[in-house]
Amino acid sequence: MEVVALPADEPEAASAPQYGGQPDSPARRPRPKSRATQRLEKAQVAAFMALRAVSSYSETDVELPVFFGSLSETLARLLRARRAAFWRLGPDRTLTVQPQAYGFATDSPLHDMRIRLPVDGESVAERVIFRDELDIVDGSSKDLDALWQAHGLAGIKSSIAVSWRAGDRRIGALVAYDSRRGFSNDDAWVLRVAAMATGLMWQYREAEQKLDVIAERLEQAAASRRQLLANIAAGGDEARRRFASTLHDDSLQLLTAAELQLERARVETDAEKASTQLDQLAITLKSVEDSLRRLLLNVSPQSTDLPLGLDEAIRTRLEALRTHTGIEPDIDLRLPGHLPEAVEAVVFKNLSEALTNVEKHAHATRIRVSAYPVDGGVAVVVVDDGKGFVVAESLYVPGHLGLLAIRERAQMAGGRCRIESEPGAGARVEFWVPLNH
Numbered sequence: 001m002e003v004v005a006l007p008a009d010e011p012e013a014a015s016a017p018q019y020g021g022q023p024d025s026p027a028r029r030p031r032p033k034s035r036a037t038q039r040l041e042k043a044q045v046a047a048f049m050a051l052r053a054v055s056s057y058s059e060t061d062v063e064l065p066v067f068f069g070s071l072s073e074t075l076a077r078l079l080r081a082r083r084a085a086f087w088r089l090g091p092d093r094t095l096t097v098q099p100q101a102y103g104f105a106t107d108s109p110l111h112d113m114r115i116r117l118p119v120d121g122e123s124v125a126e127r128v129i130f131r132d133e134l135d136i137v138d139g140s141s142k143d144l145d146a147l148w149q150a151h152g153l154a155g156i157k158s159s160i161a162v163s164w165r166a167g168d169r170r171i172g173a174l175v176a177y178d179s180r181r182g183f184s185n186d187d188a189w190v191l192r193v194a195a196m197a198t199g200l201m202w203q204y205r206e207a208e209q210k211l212d213v214i215a216e217r218l219e220q221a222a223a224s225r226r227q228l229l230a231n232i233a234a235g236g237d238e239a240r241r242r243f244a245s246t247l248h249d250d251s252l253q254l255l256t257a258a259e260l261q262l263e264r265a266r267v268e269t270d271a272e273k274a275s276t277q278l279d280q281l282a283i284t285l286k287s288v289e290d291s292l293r294r295l296l297l298n299v300s301p302q303s304t305d306l307p308l309g310l311d312e313a314i315r316t317r318l319e320a321l322r323t324h325t326g327i328e329p330d331i332d333l334r335l336p337g338h339l340p341e342a343v344e345a346v347v348f349k350n351l352s353e354a355l356t357n358v359e360k361h362a363h364a365t366r367i368r369v370s371a372y373p374v375d376g377g378v379a380v381v382v383v384d385d386g387k388g389f390v391v392a393e394s395l396y397v398p399g400h401l402g403l404l405a406i407r408e409r410a411q412m413a414g415g416r417c418r419i420e421s422e423p424g425a426g427a428r429v430e431f432w433v434p435l436n437h
């Protein structure tokens with residue numbers, strides 16, 4: 001890690017800003033600088049170096065304790081102080097020192113100190129942190145020195161502190177201890193600049209951490225959605241399996257029985273017996289019919305198994321629409337190849353529902369169906385020029401779940417859906433589903 005190099009302690013003029021690295025030429029320095037100018041220049045250099053330290057330490061991917069350790073050291077050296085520390089203000093209005101304060105022994109009581117701020121607003125710590133006030137007399141803030149003393153930190157000869165803040169938010173205090181030549185207002189000013197820059201860096205890191213948390217939550221939400229979608233898809237399979245086994249155990253067995261009865265009746269020579277057998281056959285066939293009806297009740301009208309592929313399945317569905325309604329659909333299908341099965345299922349189910357609605361309700365003369373890749377997903381749009389409807393009313397009609405299902409399927413797949421219509425103005429159903437569930 002880079003530690004910012006300081007200009008030599010003396011002479012003072014050596015620390016004038018030399019950003020280009022070129023010493024000032026005598027021609028540009030016609031007369032000696034006044035002490036005030038020299039002081040100002042020194043403070044400017046120190047502030048510049050403090051800023052450079054904050055920015056260079058925060059650029060590198062260092063852990064926070066290392067950052068504060070290096071920064072405290074640099075700041076202490078800039079101010080000719082023996083020690084420096086960042087104090088963090090906790091939610092309970094208690095100050096605790098940030099790890100790796102510079103210049104303190106590892107067993108210093110400073111590390112375990114908890115400085116609770118009184119609520120009267122008049123304590124030195126409150127004045128420094130909340131009101132940016134600091135009285136420096138004879139090279140130190142006596143009130144601060146007394147504060148350390150009162151909390152068991154003996155041997156502090158001088159100290160100054162400034163508010164460590166980001167905008168109006170008070171994060172804590174930045175303190176320099178034990179100046180070699182007495183602290184000045186310029187030192188406080190340099191410290192203030194450094195504290196502000198550190199505050200901004202701190203806020204930036206916090207924002208980054210929050211972003212990380214949000215990104216993680218989003219990823220978790222996406223994972224749950226994937227899981228949900230997989231469950232739903234598996235649920236569909238499960239339903240199909242149940243359907244197949246019920247068909248086998250119930251209706252097909254009854255049909256086999258019926259076949260046997262038919263065979264017996266066919267070879268029966270006794271007309272009366274044959275008639276009884278035919279009656280039995282009629283009863284069995286009735287049971288077959290009942291059984292099939294029961295099955296039909298429990299089965300989704302829409303199979304999502306698309307042996308022909310999605311494109312072909314959609315065209316077949318549109319051909320059926322043409323046969324039923326006479327409407328010649330305007331088709332623009334640009335489906336990406338190799339869609340995940342779950343996406344295909346959502347696209348086909350939603351499109352089928354939209355088309356069924358057009359058949360059932362719209363009385364349309366024209367219909368346009370388009371599907372195209374966009375934003376890492378597939379968008380599907382169905383527009384008709386039929387009688388239209390009031391969307392807000394039609395979405396929540398008990399027992400009419402088609403439009404709601406379109407929306408929920410799209411959302412469940414991580415996508416979105418927009419249904420637009422007005423009485424007399426046709427209808428437009430649009431949904432988008434991402435490919436990477």
Ligand SMILES: Nc1ncnc2c1ncn2[C@@H]1O[C@H](COP(=O)(O)OP(=O)(O)O)[C@@H](O)[C@H]1O
Pocket residue numbers: 357358360361362384386387388389394395397399400401402403404426427
């Ligand atoms: N394309 C359309 N044109 C006209 N009316 C429609 C259209 N789509 C839906 N609707 C209206 O919205 C209602 C709700 O539709 P939906 O939720 O699919 O239920 P369902 O089709 O079972 O009635 C329909 O009853 C109908 O009044």
Ligand SMILES: [Mg+2]
Pocket residue numbers: 353356357401402403
């Ligand atoms: Mg419907």
